[in-house]
Amino acid sequence: MTRRFAAVALALFASTAAFAQPFSAEEAARVDAIVAEALKASGVPSASVAVVRDGEIAFAKAYGTQSPAIPVAKADVRYRIASISKQFTAAALLLLEDQGKLSLDDTVDRYLPGISGGDRITLRQLLAHTSGLRDYWPQDYSFAAMAKPTTPQGIVDKWAKQPLDFEPGTQWQYSNTGYVIAGMIAEKVSGEPLLAFLGRHIFKPLGMNPVDQDKAVGKDFPVGYRRNALGPVRVETDAAPGWLYAAGGLAMSASDLARWDIARMNRALLPADDWAAQEMPVKLADGSSTGYGLGVSVGEKNGRAFVEHGGEAVGFLSENIVYPKEKDAVVVLVNAWFGRAHSQIADGIAALLYPDLDETAAARRLYDQLRSGTLDRSLLTDNANFYFTDTVLKDYRESLSALGEPTSFVANGKPRPRGGFVNRNYTLTFPDRKLLILTYAEPGESGKMEQFLVMPLG
Numbered sequence: 257m258t259r260r261f262a263a264v265a266l267a268l269f270a271s272t273a274a275f276a277q278p279f280s281a282e283e284a285a286r287v288d289a290i291v292a293e294a295l296k297a298s299g300v301p302s303a304s305v306a307v308v309r310d311g312e313i314a315f316a317k318a319y320g321t322q323s324p325a326i327p328v329a330k331a332d333v334r335y336r337i338a339s340i341s342k343q344f345t346a347a348a349l350l351l352l353e354d355q356g357k358l359s360l361d362d363t364v365d366r367y368l369p370g371i372s373g374g375d376r377i378t379l380r381q382l383l384a385h386t387s388g389l390r391d392y393w394p395q396d397y398s399f400a401a402m403a404k405p406t407t408p409q410g411i412v413d414k415w416a417k418q419p420l421d422f423e424p425g426t427q428w429q430y431s432n433t434g435y436v437i438a439g440m441i442a443e444k445v446s447g448e449p450l451l452a453f454l455g456r457h458i459f460k461p462l463g464m465n466p467v468d469q470d471k472a473v474g475k476d477f478p479v480g481y482r483r484n485a486l487g488p489v490r491v492e493t494d495a496a497p498g499w500l501y502a503a504g505g506l507a508m509s510a511s512d513l514a515r516w517d518i519a520r521m522n523r524a525l526l527p528a529d530d531w532a533a534q535e536m537p538v539k540l541a542d543g544s545s546t547g548y549g550l551g552v553s554v555g556e557k558n559g560r561a562f563v564e565h566g567g568e569a570v571g572f573l574s575e576n577i578v579y580p581k582e583k584d585a586v587v588v589l590v591n592a593w594f595g596r597a598h599s600q601i602a603d604g605i606a607a608l609l610y611p612d613l614d615e616t617a618a619a620r621r622l623y624d625q626l627r628s629g630t631l632d633r634s635l636l637t638d639n640a641n642f643y644f645t646d647t648v649l650k651d652y653r654e655s656l657s658a659l660g661e662p663t664s665f666v667a668n669g670k671p672r673p674r675g676g677f678v679n680r681n682y683t684l685t686f687p688d689r690k691l692l693i694l695t696y697a698e699p700g701e702s703g704k705m706e707q708f709l710v711m712p713l714g
Contacts, residue, residue: 278316279307283608290604291319292458297301297664297685298595299489301481302329302468306510307605308578308585311521316511320593322478335478336469337513337574338504338567343436343534344454344516345502346383346551348442350530351457351587357445360533360550371416377424379441382434383550384538388420391431396593398495398570406498428538428546432503439502450502462519464512469569470497472507478591480571489592492571506568510587517578517585520563535563548696558612568593575602584609600666615667619682619695622708623665627656637704656710659686673699677706681714 279287302320306313318329326333352358358367359380365374366453373388381387392415394401415433422429439450446453451468459466473494482492519525534550547555553564561581567574571591575598578585586609588602607614625631631649632640644652662684672679679698684691690713696706710712 270508278308279474282312284315284317286608287315287317287605288319288435290608291601293664294597294600294604298592298597299483299601300590300592300597302478302591303597303601304329304331304333304335304589305378305601305605306514306585306587307609308329308514308517308521308583308587311518311583312509313514313518316514318510323475323547324479325475326478329510332509333478334467334472334507334509334512335591336472336480336502336504336507336567336569336572336575336577337589338469338569338572339432340513340565340567340576341500341502341504341506342383343551343565344458344506345435345438345442345450346463346534347447347458347526347530348450348453349379349383349438350533350550351655352442352445353532354527358441364437364441367444368412368437371412371437372418373420373424380436380538380550381424382431384546384548385430385434386425386428386538386540386546386638387431387434388422388427388429389431389433389437390415390418390421391429392433392436393499394430396568398493400604402495402499402570405496408440408498410498411501412440423428425541427540427547432500436501437504437591438451451505458516458525460513461525464508464515466506466508466512469500469505469507475505480569481592481594482571483592483594492593494530497572500569503686504569510589513576513587513589514585517587518583520578521580521583522583537669546681547683556619558610560610560613566598575599577602577606579609582609596666597617600664603667613707614711615671615680616682616699617707618663618705619667619680619693620665622705623656623693623710626652626708627659629657635705636708637698637706640705640707643707653711659689659691662686662691678703689713 264435293539302322304318307315316331318331322329322333353360361378361381363375364371364377377387392411443450480492481489483489521532536549537545537554539548540650555562560579562577562579564577573590575588575594586602586605588598590598605712664685666683668681668683678699681694682693692713694709694713697703
């Protein structure tokens with residue numbers, strides 16, 4: 257990245273729209289800071305953010321460089337949302353079931369013969385990623401075939417006729433292939449293109465204005481970017497048309513996606529039992545939960561239920577998380593498919609809405625205490641207090657204080673249980689190095705820290 261382009265890419269050009277119950281000036285400033293830090297640390301050129309509070313859009317703003325043809329970032333620009341599109345494909349099948357045109361318990365071969373295991377795979381298993389069908393795009397890059405256009409049938413012929421990876425219903429494995437088949441079935445049963453069906457039943461009633469992501473090119477759309485290792489940020493080459501379809505084929509603004517989230521919270525547009533079916537975690541044959549419904553991940557964090565899905569398209573990443581009970585949601589769209597700026601921004605805004613979700617706060621507080629030599633031992637378990645001897649504290653203080661303030665302090669992945677504790681790891685970035693922090697803490701909002709190890713990274 258040149259010095260001039262870097263300055264433009266990280267400038268917080270922004271546009272906003274007026275909505276009911278807006279964020280306060282302080283809250284908006286905190287979001288600005290969260291986004292600024294994420295873009296600067298990652299090199300991601302732009303982000304578009306929408307926040308729903310109490311069932312209404314409270315904040316919508318775009319930052320950075322969406323493309324050279326868009327001099328000031330605009331909140332209504334449509335980004336490719338990739339796999340977040342899957343919940344719309346699932347909604348189409350649920351609506352067709354409501355119309356009596358299919359059942360989610362039908363097998364695939366009733367509609368599309370010739371699919372491996374089609375006599376045993378149900379439509380529900382396609383939507384829940386439990387079909388056993390081979391995923392056609394597990395890579396996080398464009399593979400060779402993506403340079404040429406394809407069709408849903410082309411994907412089916414190459415990947416959906418291979419042997420199953422497992423017997424349907426026995427395992428969970430993400431499969432874009434299953435969603436391509438689901439889209440083909442929706443079109444066959446409805447008698448119209450999937451996007452047209454969704455437009456009539458969902459997008460137009462909600463005031464949404466999405467487009468096929470293959471057509472989201474040109475001066476009115478963001479450009480996707482890539483980065484090779486720690487090299488310069490480069491414009492990405494789009495995949496040829498046809499590769500995402502019903503598995504991830506939509507482009508829309510952050511506010512458009514927020515309108516769909518509001519419909520979910522209010523159980524509007526779709527029958528309430530359709531929303532419930534989409535959010536019910538599917539169980540495997542052994543009775544274990546997948547944590548995934550029909551096109552969405554579902555779970556609970558600190559007693560707060562959420563419905564979530566991310567997306568990855570060529571040159572784009574996205575995150576959408578909904579808290580149905582609280583009627584809040586966070587949408588983050590970025591025009592790069594490297595780093596984790598989208599997740600960092602989403603996590604930061606969620607922590608703004610719910611301070612108890614801020615996983616980095618306790619770790620950052622303890623890190624600052626260790627580097628300043630002011631450790632509050634009441635925050636530690638007996639074992640951790642045993643570990644932090646005077647010698648250990650001296651080494652931490654002297655080595656960490658010399659580094660100064662980190663430029664970013666980011667959680668890595670999701671918390672994991674182990675040994676009765678919760679494992680959370682973090683990456684600290686400095687101008688000339690990175691550090692890794694490995695922690696274990698007691699469960700719960702006020703759980704004490706059992707482990708806090710700092711070590712060089714790379």
